[in-house]
Amino acid sequence: MAENFPMATNVKSFFTEIGSLSRFAGRFFKQLFSRPFEFREFLRQCYQMGNKSLLLVGITGFILGLVFTLQSRPTLEEFGASSWIPSMISISIVREIGPVIIALICAGRIGSSIGAELGSMKVTEQIDAMEVSGTNPFKFLVVTRILAATLMLPLLIIFGDFVALIGSALVENIKGQVSFLLYFNQVFDALGFRDLLPATGKSFFFGFAIGLVGCFKGYNSSKGTAGVGRAANSAVVYTSMLLFIIDFIAVFLTELIYG
Amino acid sequence: MKDENTYSSFEKGKPVIKIENLQKQFGDEVVLNNFNLEMFENENLVLMGKSGSGKSVMIKCLVGLMEPDSGRIEVLGKDISRLERTEMDELRAEIGFLFQGSALYDSMTVRENLEFPLRRHTKRMNIENTDELVLEALESVGLTKTIDLMPEELSGGMQRRIALARALILKPKIILYDEPTTGLDPITAKEIIQLMKNIQKKYKTSSLIITHDVDCARVISDRMILLLEGTNYAEGTFKELSTSEDPKIQAFFK
Amino acid sequence: MKNSNPQNLKLGIFVILGIAIFVAAVYFIGNRQNLFGDSSVITSVFKDVNGLQRGNNVRFAGVNVGTVQNIRILNDTSIAVSMRIDDRTMKLVRKNSLATISSDGLVGSMIVNLLPGENDSLASKPLQPGDTIASISKIATADMLTTLSTTNENAALLTADLLKITNSINEGKGTIGVLIKDEEMANNFKQSIEGLRQSTSTISRMVNRVNVILDEVSYKESVAGVLLSDTIAARQIEGIISNLEISALQISDVTTNLQQFSYDIRQGEGALDYILNNPGAVEQLDATLKNIEEATRKFDENMEALQHNILLRGYFKKQARIKAREETQMD
Structure with a gap:
């Protein structure tokens, strides 16, 4: 089969992958609500994902706001609409660019590190060692990480959005003589709940996807160091793709709800 | 294919592990075929x-x-396929396991590594002072100074000894060694084997050692089982087996 | 986990900060939409809301005092817009106020303006929650200007047609060509002139309507705010309108000339004779058409000025230019 119909095998393995991922997600939810909860490990993971990503997210967000504003200015100035920069930038950052860019950055940082960490733990039998030590490794490693990623991502995205707007305000302040007060006044004038709430809602799903795929790939990593590399790599690739799918669904639902 | 004639004169105690007709295959590949084992x-x-x-x-x-x-697998008189998860965890507290590559937790210090097996059992076993237990275990492998180091800061031999300390921290009745000397140079391997013997005496445990290292087998074994094509091919003391004339048995000692 | 305490502290700071930013954002956005603090709902019914959306601002004397809460279509000519107004403002807005929808800048979103009304009997009473206030529509004016401009374009096209014909006469295309085309040309002439006359009458009708609006502007000072931000603009518009009238009259004159001319052609024994008998005729025709062109152009300029004034209130930078234009017009 495999030699004659490589396409068929690919399709089959694709569905198998989706199936196992769904089972993995189901297992997460099942174990999430059963005792014991590894609270200390959860906090440790929150710290690892949240605080340790802060600098990266901050720098990325700041440059994002800076560059985005610099690039949009000339076109808007041509129309004499440079006073629209705060509202335009803030809406696109809060609604779309902020969450997606920061989620992608986190997929790179958090997703790959989960994939590599769990992958190497699997390969070096550390996961087995946990099991033998009377600790449920799925609870200890997977549940805590997915939950931490789900809760930390929205915070990182809010933080990133905020820093991006500061970057944008800085450009406007220097190039356009717009005070920070006026800038943020216009930002909050332009922003509505339909910008902020759906974006925050979907960022939970972004975090969940990053944690889930990272853990799935790492936990099911194949033997050997190559397997660990593959786990980390495919965690990032699959997560990035999944992020866009989630984003599409989120935008679709938002349109449906707010119309 | 059991060779009952070469059975040793070793004095039997109570059986602690009993395996009957174990069968396991991955896909088409038969890994274990009618495997039997008894350990005392x-x-x-x-x-x-x-x-x-x-x-x-x-x-x-x-x-x-x-x-x-x-x-059927019976450990300390309990059929493990019938155990609930919590019962299984309780039983596992009685078994120390030394993994092939040490399997120390990379993200934790030596202390945290050693505390890890205790965390599930502190209440049940009334462990009050985990520090004491950790230090005691580290002492028996002679590495008390490494307590706050990360595993990656230790050499392979030290890692193996820490892993051994972790395996015996709950003072188990049985210790399982999965290739205790692989990946180590001969001198370090000898040290580990010596350490295993000392611990044996100190903690009075029964040990099941899996290895393909002949030196290791010679030094430590009371009794040996030779595994060939998924089943137990021969059984006896090191001396009996190493002097056997069966070419298949001889192949193990080359 | 020896170092877990400072870690937890940092994590706690991060989490609280993140949540604080989020809550602040929710608060500021909600504040803009008057979700917090006391506010009341009033309603106004429009014929056309011109793309007004929920959440658009409501302004009173240029200050944002609330937002559009809901837009419902009652029937094909009335659309109810309910607005959430800050309670502090409610006391200041009178029952006789008028609501009007306008655009906030060239590409801006739509806004609802609340204006002082003219019904004196209600002027003393402040607005109560749930009240419905009257509305006036500015959109009719915009429509009218569009029609005016279309008419003008038509006039320009017709002039171009006429020019083509005179050019071919001028270039002479041979007397034979003129002779052959004689009948056809006369017909073309007739059609073109008829069209031009229609345009001119439309223009004068439009100008009359604009004049009516202007009258309203000057009589009812209160409604003036809808169209104009102050009286200077009103005077400007008056000037422009009178220019428009002049242009229209000019076009009308020219059309009469042309009619006379075409009549001459028909009465004569064909164009050839006419041209032979009147050597100045072609030149005359030419001059006439040039006049038409000139008139149309001026009309166009005035139209543009008018549109700037009405659609974009506060377009005073062009004031100087407009004045200069007025002066040249007077010459």
């Missing part, structure tokens, strides 16, 4: 076989990391 109290049993002969699979079935296709 205070005994050092060495299970020898080529790599890929199913030794690691057997030992993983023994602690419930893998499920056999069929067969």
Whole structure:
């Protein structure tokens, strides 16, 4: 089969992958609500994902706001609409660019590190060692990480959005003589709940996807160091793709709800 | 193919592990085929076989990391296939496991590594001072100074000793060694083997040692089982087996 | 986990900060939409809301005092817009106020303006929650200007047609060509002139309507705010309108000339004779058409000025230019 119909095998393995991922997600939810909860490990993971990503997210967000504003200015100035920069930038950052860019950055940082960490733990039998030590490794490693990623991502995205707007305000302040007060006044004038709430809602799903795929790939990593590399790599690739799918669904639902 | 005639005159205690007709296959590949084993109290049993002969699979079935296709495993008088998760965890507290590559947790210090097996059992076993236990275990492997180091800061031999300390921190009745000397240079391997013997005496445990290292088997074994093509091919003391004229048995000692 | 305490502290700071930013954002956005603090709902019914959306601002004397809460279509000519107004403002807005929808800048979103009304009997009473206030529509004016401009374009096209014909006469295309085309040309002439006359009458009708609006502007000072921000603009518009009238009259004159001319052609024994008998005729025709062109152009300029004034209130930078234009017009 495999030699004659490589396409068929690919399709089959694709569905198998989706199936196992769904089972993995189901297992997460099942174990999430059963005792014991590894609270200390959860906090440790929150710290690892949240605080340790802060600098990266901050720098990325700041440059994002800076560059985005610099690039949009000339076109808007041509129309004499440079006073629209705060509202335009803030809406696109809060609604779309902020969450997606920061989620992608986190997929790179958090997703790959989960994939590599769990992958190497699997390969070096550390996961087995946990099991033998009377600790449920799925609870200890997977549940805590997915939950931490789900809760930390929205915070990182809010933080990133905020820093991006500061970057944008800085450009406007220097190039356009717009005070920070006026800038943020216009930002909050332009922003509505339909910008902020759906974006925050979907960022939970972004975090969940990053944690889930990272853990799935790492936990099911194949033997050997190559397997660990593959786990980390495919965690990032699959997560990035999944992020866009989630984003599409989120935008679709938002349109449906707010119309 | 059991060779009952070469059976040793070793004095039997109570059986602690009993494996009957163990069967396990992955896809079409039969890994364990009608495997039988019995291990007694205070005994050092060495299970020898080529790599890929199913030794690691057997030992993983023994602690419930893998499920056999069929067969019966009894540990300390309990049939493990019938155990609930909590009962299994309780039973696992009685079994120390030294993994092939040490399997220390990379993200934790030596202290945290040693505390890890305790965390589930502190209440049940009334452990009040984990620090004391950690220090005691580290003392018995002679590495008290490493307590706040990370595993990556230790050499391979030290890691193996820390892993050993972790395996015996709960003072288990049985210790399972999965290739305790692989990946170590001969001198360090000898040190580890010596350490295993000392611990044996100090903690009075029964040990099941999986290895393909002949030196290791010679030094430590009370009794040996040779594993060939997924089943136990021969059984006896090191002396009996190493002098056997069966070419298949001789192949193990080359 | 020896170092877990400072870690937890940092994590706690991060989490609280993140939540604080989020809550602040929710608060500020909600504040803009008057979700917090006391506010009341009033309603006004429009014929056309011109793309007004929920959440658009409501302004009173240029200050944002609330937002559009809901827009419902009652029937094909009335659309109810309910607005949430800050309670502090409610006391200041009178029952006789008028609501009007306008655009906030060239590409801006729509806004609802609340204006002082003219019904004196209600002027003393402040607005109560749930009240419905009257509305006036500015959109009719915009429509009218569009029609005016279309008419003008038509006039320009017709002039171009006429020019083509005179050019071919001028270039002479041979007397034979003129002779052959004689009948056809006369017909073309007739059609073009008829069209031009229609345009001119439309223009004068439009100008009359604009004049009516302007009258309203000057009589009812209160409604003036809808169209104009102050009286200077009103005077400007008056000037422009009178220019428009002049242009229209000019076009009308020219059309009469042309009619006379075409009549001459028809009465004569064909164009050839006419041209032979009147050597100045072609030149005359030419001059006439140039006049038409000139008139149309001026009309166009005035139209543009008018549109700037009405659609974009506060377009005073062009004031100087407009004045200069007025002066040249007077010459």
